[in-house]
Amino acid sequence: MAEIARGGRGRPRIPGPLTGERRRLNGLGSARTRSLVIQMVVIGALAALVVWLVGNARAAIAFNGMASGFGFLWRATGWDLGFSVIPFGPTDPYWKALLAGLLNTLLLGAVSLSIATVVGVVIGTIRSSRNAVASLAGTVYVEIFRNVPMLVQLMLWYKILTALPPPRQAVSMGDALFLSNRGVYLPVANLPVAAGIAICVVMVAGVATALWLLLANRGGATPGTKFRRAGLALLAALGLSVAIFQATHVPGTPLLDLPALKGLNLRGGFRLSQEMLACVIALAVYGSAYIAEIIRSGFQSVDRGLIEASKALGLSDAATFFQIRLPLAIRAVMPTLTSQYVWLLKATTIGLAVGFADFFLVVSNAINQSGQTFELIGIFMVVFWCINYLLATLFNRINAVIRLKGDQLRMSGGRLAPVRLLPRSWGELRAGYFRSWRSGCASLIFGLAIGWIVIRVGDWAVVSAVWDQADRALCRAADAGACWSVIDARWRLILFGLYPVEEQWRSALGCALLIGAGLLSAWPRMWNLRRIALLWAGGFTGFYLLMSGGFAGLRELSPQDWGGLALTLFVFASVVIIGMPLAILLALVRRSKLQPLATITGGIIDTIRALPLLALIYTAAIVLPFALPGWLQGDKLYRVILVFALFFACYQAEILRSGFQALPKGQEEAAMALGLPYRDRILRVLLPQVFKAILPPTVNQLVVTFKETSLIVVIGFFEVLASGATAYGDAEWNFAYLEVYLFVALIYFAFTFSLSRYGAHLEHRLNSSRR
Known part of the structure; x- marks a missing residue:
């Protein structure tokens, strides 16, 4: 061995000409050179694609005579906003409209997140209770509102609010608060707008400072000291707010501007439009269900010994909860809460569906009025990316301050003791x-x-429900219950949309094929890459051929004729089938040693994840055709599916990346030692283990994706939510909106609840195997 190390026959090796092997390692055939060439080719292709898209966009602008530049921002809009935090009128410029929309979005986000957090903490606490009835109540709340798409809930709340009495018959509370079909009217301080905004900022800063002082893990302060400091921060904010009020209030005027009925409408006070109120309720209720689960996981992570120690020290149950359990739970789940807050802020764009004047609606209206498509979409994406980045940075900083370190970290990975609803003794x-x-x-x-x-x-x-459409007249009786006769009369329209009645058997059979493929995918014997690929390829191909027709005597029907549940399932299946391989590719590139490509891929993933899905879908449907030649534009549905799949792939790629990071490093090293090429190492060794580890979060991502298919209704597709709205849209059934939306919600609930329960089963199975 010594002779071999020295060059053989006992003589030291003398540097000389390169051997054939060394030439391959350092020449054009070396791994380093190949990786450099690959990176240069890919980066060059991406740059060429960007240049090509920009060139097409400029050509389209010139061909259509569209204006360009940002000079339009100083032109008058000519239209008004239904709701605005700041005064706005038709003579105000576009920049002020964008500012008003942005402030509306921030107000909606702040109010919704605050309510969702409070309600979520309460529901999470109730669900974590050892009391069986309380735990059941929390579970029912979470499962119902988490498994119904937010857009369905928004449309339902909006219809309920618009069905309230008119202003003259408004529901009043002490002549200070009025609830009508025009919204909610509240008392407001008689102050200039700037002073009101300043007071709100001061109070929010005071509350944030108080929470910071309560949760910050610095200086070794006792809980009593933290509470005193937090109280002083709140008093300081309150004192400064009173000072601002005294300095800006006009003497001799009432302290409060109270709403009052004048003529046919309510005047005065502060009006929360029915659009904003519906958005607040939908966002808060939907978000609180997710936050409740996050808080419950935080309670599960608190070490049981800490609770027992606090009781041994004589702390009451309330003191133990507020000083031990809740602070530790929040510290444990702050990163997850941050992701949820960012997601909920992006979800404010659904206000477009009911006409709430948020930032996205203002941008879309400005595009229609000014034609400055690329400039306005660019402004929207940059602003939203900055907001999400700042929000994530803020909460990450808070997490860095409040998290426990070293020997302070006593968290448990176990679960709370199970609560039996039906006791056996x-x-x-x-x-x-x-x-x-x-x-x-x-x-x-x-x-x-x-x-x-x-x-x-x-x-x-x-x-008391009415079930038969022949008894429709009974639905209007005073003592009548639910009017399910609308479902009896319109179920075909809801499930199949505008698909021809005589061909609806094809739609039903196609849906059965996709659902069957999904059920077979849950069978452990099918957990093989080739089997899964063949299963979904066969199911999807059968669905598409049945829906399209054009063979074996079947009438040919284009995707424009599809609708209802079939269109929802088609979009979902297409997104998953396209997005999953793309997610694998993105995850592999981001973790590769090709650093420039990994950095670019990471930037693409983070940028797309920071943008609202609704905005990306809108861009694909309305804006993207301007950047593509006519032969490449394709159908609007397919463009939306491709962008939706890219959005799904970016989220799934991060889940896959976490799975790769969780694998022991020795797995890949052992595969390399066996001489397996890169493709076999990935497909045969790493990916099977990664997918096994990430099955629960992948199922959760599929649940979210299925619910988000409802967003395509906003850009004019006739999926199950749109067909439901059409079902009660005529004068015959316009009173039965509640039953229709509940039926649509039940359809979504059946799919998402089944998927989420399957995900919970997989998580329990994996945890059991690890133990």
């Missing part, structure tokens, strides 16, 4: 319902509330 009954007098009172209160809701809903939905 007196001991379990007492433990689940009557652990203490407080637990007994909670059981009684929640039990009565659940019983009352079940009785009322059961009477309305089943006992």
